[in-house]
Amino acid sequence: MKQFEFPEISRILTPILARHGGDASRLLQVLLEVQDVCHFIPSEAIDLIAAHFGVPRVNVEGVVGFYSFLSTRPVGEYRLLFSGNITDQMLGKDELMQYLCNKLWVEPGKVSEDGLVSIGSTSCTGMCDQGPAALINGWPLTKLDHNRLDLIAELIRSRKPVADWPAMLFEVVDNIHRGDVLLGQPFEPGAAIRATLARGAKETLVEVDKSNLRGRGGAGFKTASKWSLCHAAIAEEDGGVICDVGGHPERFIVCNADEGEPGTFKDRVLLNSYADLVFEGMTVGARVVGASKGFLYLRGEYRYLLQQLEAVLKRRREAGLLGETILGQADFSFDIEIHLGAGAYICGEESALIESLEGKRGRPRNRPPFPVTSGYKGRPTVVDNVETFACAAKIAEKGAAWFAAIGTAQSTGTKLISVSGDVARPGIYEYPFGVTVSQILDDCGAEGRPYAVQVSGPSGTTISWKEFDRKIAFEDLPTAGALMVFRRKRDLFQVAQNFADFFAHESCGFCTPCRVGTELQKKIMSKIASGYGTASDLEELKRLGHILKTMSHCGLGSSAANPVLDILEKFPDMVESKLKAFAFKPAFDLDGALATARTITGRDDDWAHL
Amino acid sequence: MSEQSDRSPHPIPLPQAGEGEAVSPAGDALKKIRIATCSLAGCFGCHMSFLDIDERLFGLIELVEFDRSPLTDIKRCGPCDVGIVEGGVCNAENVHVLKEFRKNCKVLVAIGACAINGGVPAMRNNIDLWDCFQEVYCYEGGLECGQIPNDPELPLPFDKVHPISEVVKVDYFLPGCPPSGDAIWKFLTDLLNGREPKLDYEQLHFD
Ligand SMILES: Cc1cc2nc3c(=O)[nH]c(=O)nc-3n(C[C@H](O)[C@H](O)[C@H](O)COP(=O)(O)O)c2cc1C
Numbered sequence: 001m002k003q004f005e006f007p008e009i010s011r012i013l014t015p016i017l018a019r020h021g022g023d024a025s026r027l028l029q030v031l032l033e034v035q036d037v038c039h040f041i042p043s044e045a046i047d048l049i050a051a052h053f054g055v056p057r058v059n060v061e062g063v064v065g066f067y068s069f070l071s072t073r074p075v076g077e078y079r080l081l082f083s084g085n086i087t088d089q090m091l092g093k094d095e096l097m098q099y100l101c102n103k104l105w106v107e108p109g110k111v112s113e114d115g116l117v118s119i120g121s122t123s124c125t126g127m128c129d130q131g132p133a134a135l136i137n138g139w140p141l142t143k144l145d146h147n148r149l150d151l152i153a154e155l156i157r158s159r160k161p162v163a164d165w166p167a168m169l170f171e172v173v174d175n176i177h178r179g180d181v182l183l184g185q186p187f188e189p190g191a192a193i194r195a196t197l198a199r200g201a202k203e204t205l206v207e208v209d210k211s212n213l214r215g216r217g218g219a220g221f222k223t224a225s226k227w228s229l230c231h232a233a234i235a236e237e238d239g240g241v242i243c244d245v246g247g248h249p250e251r252f253i254v255c256n257a258d259e260g261e262p263g264t265f266k267d268r269v270l271l272n273s274y275a276d277l278v279f280e281g282m283t284v285g286a287r288v289v290g291a292s293k294g295f296l297y298l299r300g301e302y303r304y305l306l307q308q309l310e311a312v313l314k315r316r317r318e319a320g321l322l323g324e325t326i327l328g329q330a331d332f333s334f335d336i337e338i339h340l341g342a343g344a345y346i347c348g349e350e351s352a353l354i355e356s357l358e359g360k361r362g363r364p365r366n367r368p369p370f371p372v373t374s375g376y377k378g379r380p381t382v383v384d385n386v387e388t389f390a391c392a393a394k395i396a397e398k399g400a401a402w403f404a405a406i407g408t409a410q411s412t413g414t415k416l417i418s419v420s421g422d423v424a425r426p427g428i429y430e431y432p433f434g435v436t437v438s439q440i441l442d443d444c445g446a447e448g449r450p451y452a453v454q455v456s457g458p459s460g461t462t463i464s465w466k467e468f469d470r471k472i473a474f475e476d477l478p479t480a481g482a483l484m485v486f487r488r489k490r491d492l493f494q495v496a497q498n499f500a501d502f503f504a505h506e507s508c509g510f511c512t513p514c515r516v517g518t519e520l521q522k523k524i525m526s527k528i529a530s531g532y533g534t535a536s537d538l539e540e541l542k543r544l545g546h547i548l549k550t551m552s553h554c555g556l557g558s559s560a561a562n563p564v565l566d567i568l569e570k571f572p573d574m575v576e577s578k579l580k581a582f583a584f585k586p587a588f589d590l591d592g593a594l595a596t597a598r599t600i601t602g603r604d605d606d607w608a609h610l
Numbered sequence: 611m612s613e614q615s616d617r618s619p620h621p622i623p624l625p626q627a628g629e630g631e632a633v634s635p636a637g638d639a640l641k642k643i644r645i646a647t648c649s650l651a652g653c654f655g656c657h658m659s660f661l662d663i664d665e666r667l668f669g670l671i672e673l674v675e676f677d678r679s680p681l682t683d684i685k686r687c688g689p690c691d692v693g694i695v696e697g698g699v700c701n702a703e704n705v706h707v708l709k710e711f712r713k714n715c716k717v718l719v720a721i722g723a724c725a726i727n728g729g730v731p732a733m734r735n736n737i738d739l740w741d742c743f744q745e746v747y748c749y750e751g752g753l754e755c756g757q758i759p760n761d762p763e764l765p766l767p768f769d770k771v772h773p774i775s776e777v778v779k780v781d782y783f784l785p786g787c788p789p790s791g792d793a794i795w796k797f798l799t800d801l802l803n804g805r806e807p808k809l810d811y812e813q814l815h816f817d
């Protein structure tokens with residue numbers, strides 16, 4: 001691997017830094033570009049970047065260390081990261097990864113000796129309906145099989161630039177199998193903004209309120225309440241109101257497109273094919289709360305959408321739907337900037353997302369204050385999910401009564417469900433709220449007899465076949481949109497173990513109950529999986545689960561035990577069948593752990609064995 | 611220990627009174643509680659901290675007697691009420707000692723960060739065992755003139771240092787590096803009085 005000398009690094013950095021300007025909130029975006037060019041963040045670059053933004057070097061190092069797509073040591077010129085979600089695993093990810101490693105003479109998690117290639121795993125890349133999936137230098141590869149890996153190995157060995165690889169490797173499809181009011185009806189860009197301007201901002205807030213729209217990102221907070229709290233909030237500094245360029249109190253609209261929850265991929269489809277609807281919802285929100293600036297926080301895994309999204313923004317500016325004096329309205333300016341994430345699930349948590357937008361490590365803030373009063377740079381900020389904004393646009397266009405007539409009393413409208421796992425037709429299904437799980441299973445062609453379903457990803461709920469008549473709704477089964485199906489004979493313990501690994505990997509490390517708790521949970525699960533589990537380990541898992549739930553700083557930690565506790569409660573025999581003994585057993589092979597020392601010392605006496 | 615607090619207590623069955631044994635202040639003859647202690651992969655810091663209970667040792671010695679322990683120089687552990695283990699498991703001999711403790715002690719306590727998590731010795735877990743041996747014995751300035759010792763009397767090291775709870779079942783964890791004398795005292799007196807041991811926050815935080 002080429003070592004960068006100082007002059008060269010500054011030659012690389014100067015244009016990047018000039019393009020991003022001096023605001024430290026650009027730090028993460030700068031680092032992503034440097035990683036792209038150099039395949040790591042050289043130490044000299046850290047010095048230069050720190051000096052450029054006027055921040056201490058440790059701040060920059062802290063950010064580099066936090067995000068999994070950044071590294072301080074060179075990764076391969078070709079960096080291939082296999083998506084590690086359970087759905088990819090069920091489609092053979094482990095074997096495929098080993099196959100490619102063997103072909104390219106590289107160990108998983110390492111860089112090949114010539115620096116050409118590195119192969120590893122990453123958390124769910126949001127391609128669960130077309131897996132096994134991977135990222136090559138940030139670009140998504142789908143439907144991997146041995147043939148495709150043969151081709152990829154060939155392309156890497158011949159050092160063909162990724163930009164010149166055959167397009168079919170990168171094909172990502174929407175797989176919409178059921179559309180309703182969001183996906184199934186045409187939308188005329190500008191319609192919602194026109195309706196909002198005609199009705200008035202206040203009246204539009206009343207409409208959103210009456211529609212009873214609740215957030216689609218998981219927590220289900222009432223959107224109108226959030227918007228009106230933000231509208232009422234004002235940030236002050238030295239006794240004066242902080243204003244935007246137009247002289248209005250500064251507020252922000254943020255669209256949460258981090259979509260990190262394994263098994264969820266509906267925001268990807270919305271952004272790919274319904275971006276106008278989403279941006280329009282943000283613009284309506286901006287009019288209602290009085291914001292002049294918005295951000296789309298796009299997860300790093302969806303970077304391939306960046307260019308086309310920028311094109312949509314450009315088109316909307318040209319059409320007068322974004323920018324200064326929107327649709328000729330003198331007092332209405334609003335523009336949207338896209339920020340990229342860099343492989344951190346925690347950045348989907350709204351306050352961590354805001355930290356990340358500010359260019360920092362994605363560490364959840366103490367709340368209160370909530371983002372609606374003190375968010376991005378301390379200004380009142382609305383953070384809503386992609387789908388929430390799409391719904392808001394529809395409500396602005398068609399009115400509250402129309403929307404509230406769909407769904408159930410507490411859950412109005414429709415929900416996009418990302419279906420994956422053991423089904424004939426994985427993909428996106430839009431249903432009115434209140435649909436039963438068994439209805440969805442019928443529609444997607446669940447194979448054989450479905451046995452368990454993971455609703456709303458690892459942080460959600462595992463339900464057994466006895467519960468399939470439960471309803472998708474805030475009253476019963478709330479969901480951020482993921483639905484993973486497991487047929488009979490699937491090893492549900494392996495599923496829970498995959499999720500435990502996920503949480504241990506994604507814990508941001510800020511608070512001890514989660515940092516240590518998720519790691520202990522992972523360790524015990526792995527102990528049980530390798531045949532060293534005992535009954536007392538199950539008790540320990542329950543105790544740990546209680547600590548995680550009650551003591552964690554944010555939602556990641558407090559839901560990290562859900563899949564483990566669910567399987568213990570609902571499928572105890574799946575766990576107990578893994579236990580070799582009910583009495584205590586050591587957690588590892590005692591004699592085996594002496595083998596290295598036996599080799600080194602050449603000993604084989606009685607005392608060298610256990 | 612805190613994470614164990616919702617466990618049912620382990621009252622130590624009060625021993626029968628017998629001739630020639632300690633007499634409690636009330637005049638009843640009581641069999642003393644028998645305690646064993648040892649240090650595996652530890653620094654003896656936890657034992658030193660135990661001595662920090664100072665003059666309270668005199669009161670304690672009225673109630674307890676020591677089996678294997680650095681205080682007695684008894685080499686093998688016999689039947690005991692309480693076993694207190696400092697340090698993690700880094701070699702085969704540690705396993706023999708630990709298993710002997712578990713077999714003989716009604717209540718087994720892991721004391722200190724090393725016993726609970728591996729602690730300082732576990733810092734070698736990130737280093738390959740081959741590299742450890744080479745650094746210590748083979749490189750210039752090494753200990754054994756370039757030879758790796760292979761005497762059967764020497765305990766054979768594991769690939770990694772393990773918490774003792776990965777090798778035997780542990781009843782109580784007393785955290786700290788080392789736990790303060792006060793924490794040890796509170797823990798022991800709770801245990802001796804048949805109470806569920808519980809440490810106050812002040813005895814658990816170290817900043
Ligand atoms: C660990 C964690 C991850 C989250 N990830 C996401 C996410 O990827 N997308 C999202 O919209 N909300 C996510 N959320 C929820 C957000 O914090 C926030 O509630 C949501 O963006 C609010 O939008 P809504 O009201 O439209 O649902 C996450 C929360 C937690 C605790």
Ligand code: SF4
Pocket residue numbers: 346364506507508509510511512514515552553554555556557558
């Ligand atoms: S609960 Fe986990 S993810 Fe959340 S702040 Fe604590 S360590 Fe970070």
Ligand code: SF4
Pocket residue numbers: 651652653654655656696697721722723724725729730786787788
């Ligand atoms: S816990 Fe601390 S004091 Fe006790 S043995 Fe380990 S290093 Fe020494």
Ligand code: FES
Pocket residue numbers: 512
């Ligand atoms: S300082 Fe290390 S866990 Fe608190």
